[in-house]
Ligand SMILES: Nc1ncnc2c1ncn2[C@@H]1O[C@H](COP(=O)(O)OP(=O)(O)OP(=O)(O)O)[C@@H](O)[C@H]1O
């Protein structure tokens with residue numbers, strides 16, 4: 001191994017030799033001085049200095065073979081402290097390298113006050129207030145976004161040729177076709193669970209025959225739409241937010257603006273449209289599988305034939321329920337896609353923002369789904 | 385080439401930009417002349433990107449005007465702003481290609497949106513543009529498969545898709561190796577000479593400034609505005625302002641307030 005000057009027989013330790021002459025202390029530094037032994041050698045030097053009254057301290061660097069900027073800084077701070085005590089502090093016999101290290105330390109930088117204070121840690125009460133007002137602000141932003149989205153949709157309806165059909169198709173594929181297996185699986189399991197649970201209860205009063213009706217009623221009216229919507233929020237709402245957010249970070253949204261494209265029309269409309277097409281279909285799919293899941297229990301545990309199970313199910317289903325269920329699914333879809341896109345556009349910079357708003361897209365979407373569902377429940381009750 | 389000062393394409397009048405209380409620059413006025421390559425320089429943080437973003441209609445200034453063909457783009461409706469945007473091209477620092485599309489689709493986009501050309505013609509135009517930036521054959525690559533320099537060149541091809549009157553570049557050669565940067569300079573000069581495209585360029589590369597700039601504007605953070613304007617060679621020769629000389633001679637100005645520790 002070739003040795004550079006720094007490696008030249010540098011002992012892996014340090015030594016401080018003191019020499020006292022009429023209140024003038026000379027400290028010979030030997031060896032290596034750096035971050036690794038800073039605490040130790042600083043303590044040693046300060047000890048030497050504080051041992052008696054002094055006129056001057058001279059630090060001799062002639063035997064120093066390694067010095068780093070932290071060690072240099074520590075020495076400069078000792079200089080300040082000794083100067084306070086009116087002791088002269090001298091650094092002598094520095095190599096060019098050591099001088100170089102001292103010269104990178106800017107006194108102004110050490111004294112510079114931070115341009116901006118960190119915001120105070122807010123108290124708990126304050127935080128609650130802050131987040132409530134954030135929620136109000138978020139809601140206002142969302143309403144504005146919905147407005148812009150509606151304008152863009154209206155433009156698209158008046159000028160259908162401006163719609164990017166390829167994009168719509170792509171998202172139909174991504175949100176819909178790719179989502180079929182999981183929607184089917186969850187739908188079937190939920191149907192199965194409801195059937196099983198109601199069977200456990202109803203068999204006590206010998207009302208097994210009502211299980212098919214209960215399953216199809218629950219699936220079509222509530223569970224199908226809401227469960228599908230939650231799945232789509234997790235799968236597609238999040239991916240819309242992440243996709244648009246990343247585009248913001250990469251300046252792609254700025255580029256769209258400067259090319260004269262409206263990002264909402266260009267990025268949000270195809271996604272919203274695709275989701276509105278897809279979610280009702282997925283919902284029907286989930287309903288079917290839910291009824292199918294119930295049928296498994298019906299046939300295996302309830303001694304019903306497939307035929308009776310189906311006819312019992314069909315008896316309980318009303319056209320009104322199917323239509324309202326599809327309307328609900330469509331509204332949920334619009335909410336999920338709009339929230340996903342809006343959160344994506346809220347990203348300002350950095351990977352952290354993308355993560356934050358992706359999460360927020362899912363949480364907000366699920367929240368809105370549940371709230372809207374309750375509104376629908378009441379509304380449909382009175383309409384009927 | 386001599387710039388005809390009498391023929392401004394864009395007139396910037398008394399522009400002030402600020403973020404909250406932080407005034408970035410104040411009362412900045414200048415003109416961009418037809419066919420010139422105007423280079424904006426200045427230390428990091430002096431507001432070059434901010435200025436550019438206002439000039440391309442992405443951000444609004446605090447006050448002031450930017451006139452393009454008599455229209456103040458800082459106050460017009462979105463619709464008219466889009467007319468302006470069709471006449472300019474912008475190259476962002478990283479290229480800002482749409483990552484979900486191929487190179488071809490990226491360049492195709494403005495052509496499809498703003499022209500009624502048939503697909504065959506559009507294809508041919510794309511091939512021509514890619515040839516101009518030396519990327520012929522890459523139309524079906526996705527942006528992720530290109531190197532940084534190639535992305536920038538593809539970005540230039542997209543920015544030039546509609547043969548804009550003015551091209552804006554932020555950080556033209558940042559992050560590129562010297563050879564690629566030099567190629568980019570050649571591309572700029574060639575485009576400017578062949579098509580007469582006006583260019584507004586932010587860059588830090590001294591060499592490329594000497595090579596491409598017809599005129600240099602220097603912004604300064606402390607002065608909150610333009611501290612020098614002129615041909616790069618003249619600025620280098622005649623300047624007395626320490627901020628200007630220090631930039632062109634690549635020296636850190638001596639700050640009398642700054643004390644460094646020194647040792648005997
Ligand atoms: N979004 C923002 N919010 C608040 N302040 C900002 C924002 N963007 C820029 N600034 C401030 O504006 C000033 C100018 O920034 P700008 O990005 O225009 O500098 P620049 O000249 O482009 O620098 P560089 O050469 O490093 O790119 C800086 O002081 C910066 O702190």
Ligand SMILES: [Mg+2]
Nearest residue numbers: 432433434554
């Ligand atoms: Mg910048």
